[in-house]
Amino acid sequence: MSDKVENGLIESLLKEQFGDAIRSVEESYGMLDIVVKREKIIEIITWLRDSSLMNFNFLTSLCGMHFPDNKGEELGVVYHMHSFANNKRIRLHILFSISDPHVPTVTGLYRTANWMEREAFDFFGIKFTGHPDLRRILNMEDMQYHPLLKQYPLEDGTRTDKEDKYFGR
Amino acid sequence: MSDIQLSNNKKDRQFLNGVEQSDEELKQYNYLNLGPTHPATHGIFQNILKMDGEIIIDAQPTIGYIHRAFEKLAEHRPYYQVTPITDRLNYCSSPINNIGWHMTVEKLLNVKTPKKVDYMRVIIMELARIADHIVCNSVIAVDTGALTGFLYVFQWREKIYELYEQICGARLTTNIGRIGGFERDFTPDVYRRLDEFLKDFPKALKEFENMVMRNRIFMDRTINTGPISGERALEYGFTGPNLRAAGVDYDVRVMTPYSSYEDFDFIIPIGTQGDTYDRFCVREEEMWQSLSIIRQALDKMPKTNEFFADVPEFYLPPKDAVYNTMEGLIWHFKIVMGEVNVPKGQVYHCVEGGNGELGFYLVSDGGRQPFRLHFRRPCFIYYQAYPEMIKGALLSDAIITMSSMNVIAGELDA
Amino acid sequence: MVKVTEAPEMYTGEGYGLTRLEKIVGLARANSIWPLPFATSCCGIEFMATMGATYDLGRFGAERLSFSPRQADLLMVMGTISKKMGPVLKQVYIQMAEPKWVIAVGACASSGGIFDTYSVLQGIDKVIPVDVYVPGCPPPPEAILDGIIKIQELIKTESFRRRESDEYQKLLTSYGIE
Numbered sequence: 001m002s003d004k005v006e007n008g009l010i011e012s013l014l015k016e017q018f019g020d021a022i023r024s025v026e027e028s029y030g031m032l033d034i035v036v037k038r039e040k041i042i043e044i045i046t047w048l049r050d051s052s053l054m055n056f057n058f059l060t061s062l063c064g065m066h067f068p069d070n071k072g073e074e075l076g077v078v079y080h081m082h083s084f085a086n087n088k089r090i091r092l093h094i095l096f097s098i099s100d101p102h103v104p105t106v107t108g109l110y111r112t113a114n115w116m117e118r119e120a121f122d123f124f125g126i127k128f129t130g131h132p133d134l135r136r137i138l139n140m141e142d143m144q145y146h147p148l149l150k151q152y153p154l155e156d157g158t159r160t161d162k163e164d165k166y167f168g169r
Numbered sequence: 170m171s172d173i174q175l176s177n178n179k180k181d182r183q184f185l186n187g188v189e190q191s192d193e194e195l196k197q198y199n200y201l202n203l204g205p206t207h208p209a210t211h212g213i214f215q216n217i218l219k220m221d222g223e224i225i226i227d228a229q230p231t232i233g234y235i236h237r238a239f240e241k242l243a244e245h246r247p248y249y250q251v252t253p254i255t256d257r258l259n260y261c262s263s264p265i266n267n268i269g270w271h272m273t274v275e276k277l278l279n280v281k282t283p284k285k286v287d288y289m290r291v292i293i294m295e296l297a298r299i300a301d302h303i304v305c306n307s308v309i310a311v312d313t314g315a316l317t318g319f320l321y322v323f324q325w326r327e328k329i330y331e332l333y334e335q336i337c338g339a340r341l342t343t344n345i346g347r348i349g350g351f352e353r354d355f356t357p358d359v360y361r362r363l364d365e366f367l368k369d370f371p372k373a374l375k376e377f378e379n380m381v382m383r384n385r386i387f388m389d390r391t392i393n394t395g396p397i398s399g400e401r402a403l404e405y406g407f408t409g410p411n412l413r414a415a416g417v418d419y420d421v422r423v424m425t426p427y428s429s430y431e432d433f434d435f436i437i438p439i440g441t442q443g444d445t446y447d448r449f450c451v452r453e454e455e456m457w458q459s460l461s462i463i464r465q466a467l468d469k470m471p472k473t474n475e476f477f478a479d480v481p482e483f484y485l486p487p488k489d490a491v492y493n494t495m496e497g498l499i500w501h502f503k504i505v506m507g508e509v510n511v512p513k514g515q516v517y518h519c520v521e522g523g524n525g526e527l528g529f530y531l532v533s534d535g536g537r538q539p540f541r542l543h544f545r546r547p548c549f550i551y552y553q554a555y556p557e558m559i560k561g562a563l564l565s566d567a568i569i570t571m572s573s574m575n576v577i578a579g580e581l582d583a
Numbered sequence: 584m585v586k587v588t589e590a591p592e593m594y595t596g597e598g599y600g601l602t603r604l605e606k607i608v609g610l611a612r613a614n615s616i617w618p619l620p621f622a623t624s625c626c627g628i629e630f631m632a633t634m635g636a637t638y639d640l641g642r643f644g645a646e647r648l649s650f651s652p653r654q655a656d657l658l659m660v661m662g663t664i665s666k667k668m669g670p671v672l673k674q675v676y677i678q679m680a681e682p683k684w685v686i687a688v689g690a691c692a693s694s695g696g697i698f699d700t701y702s703v704l705q706g707i708d709k710v711i712p713v714d715v716y717v718p719g720c721p722p723p724p725e726a727i728l729d730g731i732i733k734i735q736e737l738i739k740t741e742s743f744r745r746r747e748s749d750e751y752q753k754l755l756t757s758y759g760i761e
Contacts, residue, residue: 029276029516058403060519061528061545080517080530080545087424091517112406115553123240133187138233138582139702140667147241147701154238154245156701161694205671206621208650213623213668234668235623238700253697260625304628323635330632340632341721342625579624 005053005086007032013054018044035093041079042104044092048081049109056081056090059110064120067095068150074098075126079106105130123148185219185229186556194219198226201564205234211308212578216555216567223563228556232549232581239583243542247507248274248348248483251542256342258544259580261304262297262523264333264345269520271348272427273529274483277516278348283475286350287429288466292363293336293345294428294520295459295466299370300329301523302410302452302459305575309449310381312572313390318377325370332366335359349484350477360467367464374456382453391445395558395570398443405554408547409525411574414451415443421521432469433462445573452575482509507537524548524575548580588614591739605743612656612682613738614644616731619655621675623662626689629721630661638724643731652678657734658711663691664704676711677760681746684737685713686730690720712754 010032011025021040026033036044048056058081065076073095082089094103105128106113117128118137125146128134136143145152155164183190183200203216215231239258243251255266268290275282282290303326307319330340335358337345346352381387397407399416412419420437422430438454440447477484485504490497503509513535519528528545551574559567591610593600618640622630634640634648649655652675664672676685687707690696693716695705707713714737717730745751755761 028514031517033515059406060526061517061530061543063530063541063543065532065541078530078543080528084419084424089517091515110406111404112550112553115549119549135187136233138236140233147238152701154241154701155699156703156705159695159699159705161705162699167699205668206650206675234665234671235663236665236667236702237663237698238702242698242700257625260628320636323631324637327632327635327637340723341629 005083005088007088010054010088010090014044017047032090033093034090035095038094038096038103041092041094042106042109045079045081045106045109048090054083055085056083056088058082058084059106059112059116060089062106062113062116062120064124064126064148065093066124066149070095072097075101075124077103077120077126101126102129104128107131122146125149185217185227190219197221203567205231211572212576212581214552214576214578214581218564218567220564225559225562225564225567228559228567230552230555232552234582235578236582239544240542243539245538247537248509248511248539249504249507251539253342253344255544256344257579258546258583259301259522259524259527259548259577260342261577262301263341263343264293264297265520265522266527267343267345268294268428269518269522269527270529271346272520273516273518273531274348274511275478275480276518277511277514277531277533278480278483280349280478280480282350282428282478283471283473284429285471285473285475286478288470289351289355289476290346290428291430291433292463292466293333295462296329296332298523299456299459300326301575302456305523305573306449306452306456307377308572309391309445309569310377310387312569313387315381315384315387318380321380322373322377325366325373328362328366328370332359332362335362347477347484349480350475352477352485354474354476363463363467367460367467371457371460374453378453382450388446390565391449391569391573393442394445394562394566395573396442396444397554397558401557402443402551402554406550407525407554408551409522410448410451410455411443411551412525413437414440414447416441421519421526425519427518427520433465435462445569448573510535510537519545522547524577524580525551544583546580546583548576549583552576552581605741606739608743609739609741613735616643616645616657616734616738617647617649617655618645618657618659619649619652619675619679621658621660621662621672623660623664623668624691626661626692626721629724630659630688630727633724633727638728640728640731643728643735645731652676653680655679656683658683658685659688660685660692660707661688663689663696663698664707664710665702666704667702669704669710672707673710673758673760682738682741684715684734685711686715686717686734687713688717688727688730689722690718692716693718696720710758711760712758 007027015022021037023035048054060080060082063078067074075098076093076095079092103126117131120126121134122136122139199220201218201220205213205215213234217229218225219227239254242254252267255270256263258266303322307322310318333343337343397415402412402415418437418439435458438451440451481500486497486500491501511533513533515532517530519526525547530543531539532541534540559570591602591606593602620630687693692707695703715730715733717726719726
């Protein structure tokens, strides 16, 4: 269990298992960076978790991304996973269009994804199908927009005491 | 009062965790609002508790009362201006957040810091860990009624603050260090204060332990309250002292050592049941281990003068270079105005914060501001397990469980 | 002879002193404030340090913290107030009994601080009237004590009729508080 599971081995096993669902693999700063197709994400994560060699038993983090310049694939979700036994980390990306922001939920695999997915929904509007309780978590329930999308400004437009021209905006 | 008319209006019905409460449940159970402003919840988050008398059946936490939009704010600030934002995450141990962020940027820039910088960082981070655990442990004692321990031990946080003031000028939100190291070396006064701290604090900590740790009342209140098993904790994404109390020995300092932690010899305390008493004892022992690490770092500190790495794009040049050389002036201007570009890439770096694995996922598009910065905040992740930990417990046990989990509102909401 | 506090200006004689009732009441109120610590974030930790032994808020009479608004005189708002928290803060303020004072501790409570974002209230004086602002991020305990001393000055010199006056009623209605 503690023989070295190298990045190259993970890459080759994933490509062998899932073929063209793996869109691209890179290595950045020691961590494998894998872009996969949205439809296969649950299978890939399940395989990574349940395979006795890979053993990625911990979901470190899940966050949303917005690339406004990537037409057709504006939104993304990034999963960071960690294998305690092999001391290995891995990063999975999925990309999809803003007009179809549905992603299958991983709360069935990792309970920790519950609030992380609510946060991604709150900030980016990504809807996780199958989530037990998808509602806003950090912002107010009746907020009309998803604030972390790049087209919305940081500042609150209705504030009266700060003049934008003095702040260089 | 016997026949309570319940309205048929859907909006008036009680929803708990997205599940609609039926009429019988609404009549039989009491829904208590442990509201955002409550003296015993140290921070502002709300819990609606569904109670049968004094026993808790279910709970719905609501957070976001101090949501300050750190992630959006970081996209609009140059790299150095993100450091004060990271300060405000876990504000009881803010140097750890600062140094974690600086290490993330150093990882992106492929900068290797000299040993002395690493050791200085270790000393500061372990002091911050002690400060955080002092707050958590004394507040657990306060919530069981033992106010005296809090007053005795809090005095030592002032000593730690005075140390930080010597190093960086600020007490609480330290904004400590620079990308690449520190702006000045430790003065002899800092070493003197560290020696005094290491000599006097153990006595105060021992006194606090003697009052509380083997105290019959404290043990009766805290043993078997808010338990969670190791597997469940891993599923919920626990890290840090809460996970170690449940029996899993995962510590980022040992698993993926950063800042020369592999040079130090320390043990990781583990609990067995994951209840409040275990969390208390794990934090207590971690404080002793931190003291030992600081002692080792002081003994092994290299006698050189290198308190920063060579990062000309981020480290301010010395003043005589600024006034006398052209490059010095240009770099000074660019760094202060935040006009330095950073290579394109994505990096994830994690440090062992006071509450667990504090991760920074930085995506850079080559500009002067991060394209996306995501904080993996341990408090946010393990607070999800709170309703499960207090099911079937009494209300007073729920309060102690919450304070033993060390939920810091700044890190919860970010 | 232990001097506890300065006596107000009086016409004194053998066993009596003559002064206005307002001054005596103001003196009593100022030296026995019961604060309500509405601590939300980092400034709350500096408040805990202020209550500790080194800076000791208790020597100004504010030893007994009251978490119930009904029993408190001074609402100390310490930390960032977000838009989600604004109504809660207003509710706590309304529940307090007259006379009541408000101190905004920290940059976030005074004006939103470094968080000029969509979710943060840019200063609590958007929802409740404030008497003293303490700047700083976080303000050191000496600054918080300075703010408390200024509140004490305000309390000592406040007239009895202020809370029923038209000006005060207009101030409250401008915030939407009846």
